[in-house]
Amino acid sequence: MNDPKTILEPIAGFLLDISAKLRGDFFNPHSLTKLQNLLRAKAYTGATSIIEVGSFRGVTTRRLARFFQHVHSIEIEPALFAEAQHRCAACKNVTMHLGDGKHILKELTPKVSRCLVFLDGHFSGGITGQGDEPEPVLAELDILARDLDNIVGVVVDDFRMFGFDKGWPRKSEVMARLEYVMPEPEWQHTVIYDQFISMRRSPAGSRSK
Numbered sequence: 001m002n003d004p005k006t007i008l009e010p011i012a013g014f015l016l017d018i019s020a021k022l023r024g025d026f027f028n029p030h031s032l033t034k035l036q037n038l039l040r041a042k043a044y045t046g047a048t049s050i051i052e053v054g055s056f057r058g059v060t061t062r063r064l065a066r067f068f069q070h071v072h073s074i075e076i077e078p079a080l081f082a083e084a085q086h087r088c089a090a091c092k093n094v095t096m097h098l099g100d101g102k103h104i105l106k107e108l109t110p111k112v113s114r115c116l117v118f119l120d121g122h123f124s125g126g127i128t129g130q131g132d133e134p135e136p137v138l139a140e141l142d143i144l145a146r147d148l149d150n151i152v153g154v155v156v157d158d159f160r161m162f163g164f165d166k167g168w169p170r171k172s173e174v175m176a177r178l179e180y181v182m183p184e185p186e187w188q189h190t191v192i193y194d195q196f197i198s199m200r201r202s203p204a205g206s207r208s209k
């Protein structure tokens with residue numbers, strides 16, 4: 001979760017990640033490394049909009065607003081929704097949605113285009129909320145399948161927790177659903193820095209290397 005107390009915290013986390021990469025060490029990435037994944041996926045797919053499921057306090061939401069033409073962010077817990085809404089109040093390209101990602105994705109995906117979807121809406125302890133299941137990623141992927149033409153990429157956060165936390169599907173189940181909903185070779189799938197990343201290949205394959 002992303003809850004920095006000062007601007008120095010994410011910068012320090014990013015520097016630690018760089019140091020781990022240089023050492024060739026395994027590491028649990030910090031928030032700016034994960035943001036960098038999202039921005040790489042944006043560059044690769046040409047995404048212009050993003051849907052974030054799970055706003056938490058809106059820290060990532062506000063960062064995303066600097067890079068995408070439009071940001072939709074969905075949060076189920078009313079107090080966190082209010083905090084995220086307040087944090088993003090000055091960002092005219094952010095629309096906050098209060099509710100369960102599963103229901104709001106159904107409303108949003110027919111309306112977006114060239115959209116990257118960041119699935120990060122799950123119970124995370126403390127003040128966080130949840131819908132009818134702790135980690136609804138499989139149901140969310142089935143919803144995305146209905147409007148896949150509008151979607152160019154999907155990023156599922158917290159790879160390490162799948163099959164580990166209670167009520168979370170296994171890693172292999174998530175990958176199988178990603179491959180089923182977004183079949184290769186039109187889509188390509190990878191796992192890097194604690195995220196499943198699925199991206200639509202460009203028609204000419206020009207960005208697929």
Ligand SMILES: C[S@@+](CC[C@H](N)C(=O)[O-])C[C@H]1O[C@@H](n2cnc3c(N)ncnc32)[C@H](O)[C@@H]1O
Nearest residue numbers: 002054056060076100101121122128129130131
């Ligand atoms: C890991 S945090 C999100 C972190 C955030 N994306 C960030 O980068 O700062 C997960 C959030 O998802 C919310 N959540 C849990 N289940 C949800 C659901 N079904 N729909 C929408 N949000 C949900 C939780 O209340 C929590 O705030």
